[in-house]
Amino acid sequence: MNEQQQLLPLFEVFVRSKRGLDHKHVGSLHAENPEQALEYARDCYTRRSEGVSIWVVKSSDITASQEEDARSFYDPMDDKPYRHAMHYQLPEPVNNM
């Protein structure tokens, strides 16, 4: 048996701390299936009323960019200051927009 088969699949856990807020990543855990992951997440990550809703997502279903890719991903943003509101200098009387 290789390691992959021995371990239960890994799930990432996201918790919504309060209605109206986004779910936020809090950690991960191993579980047999999503339902079990949800219960484990409840036991593990919300023991002190940390949340009102939990999402679990199989870690293998997440595609992530890497920090090493940052240059090709984000570099072009640095020379676009005009995307920011404060790039536009407006005279004091009308500066409240």
Next chain:
Amino acid sequence: MTEFSVNDAELEKRFQDRVDDEQKIEPKDWMPEGYRKNLIRQISQHAHSEVIGMQPEGNWISRAPTLRRKMILLAKVQDEGGHGLYLYSAAETLGASREEMVEALHEGRAKYASIFNYPSLTWADIGTIGWLVDGAAIVNQISLQRTSYGPYSRAMIRICKEESFHQRQGYESLIALAHGSAEQKAMAQDALNRWWWPSLMMFGPHDAESAHSGQSMKWKIKRKSNDTLRQDFVDQTVPQADFLGLEIPDPDLKWNEERGHYDFGEIDWEEFQRVISGDGMCNRDRVATHKKAHDDGAWVRDALRAYEAKKANKSEAA
């Protein structure tokens, strides 16, 4: 996960209690069918407005007077596409599919902000759209940050953060024109003359005539009435026009000391009705352009699907 057997009336009461208590409604909560329908209608119209709004501005990208203005305009139009995406996604959490929403737009069943059915004739229109149209949108969207539906509220917060650049760049470019040559100033005044009234129409009919307003306020989908938002917009915009030295084309516009607000003239509601029901200057053109862009992109979607299928076949074979 626990199943309670309660009737709809009880569910509806709990829902309304939650709304009254200023708690957000989240996608998997029970909600009245009307609430869901009303939200899908409003959010998808809002999304369509963002996307259709790319057309009048896109019209000037290739003719922007300087490279700086061109980069700014490109960035702004790109933002609008992004805002459309945030909003379509919020509507999709309610069970509406993107295909259905786009189809409703193409078939004229879904509306979008009537202002985008006016043509952008001169460069001054671009500054004016940023100043007035985005300004009006911000007034509306700031109040919608407090809407009762969580995903819509979060989309609004994200959009408002980005929107301030839109209005400021527009106003900045109008300062250049209004404080420029006599000809440039006249061009800015002409743009204001054409865009002022359609901007006021963006807030919709008077409260008394507004079909969905009452229920939307009770459900806190809308937080401020059409007329209140319109007044907010007029009050904040008049001093900005004064600063530019431009004249708002409304002889009835004057400060009302007693009310602490500006009084202003009546909107041409016949024009509003005509444009919103499909008979404005650019309605057909806007929808046809959107449809063509969608159809012209079909080969890209086909190619992506074919590539995915090919990859799947390969990994099956291997």
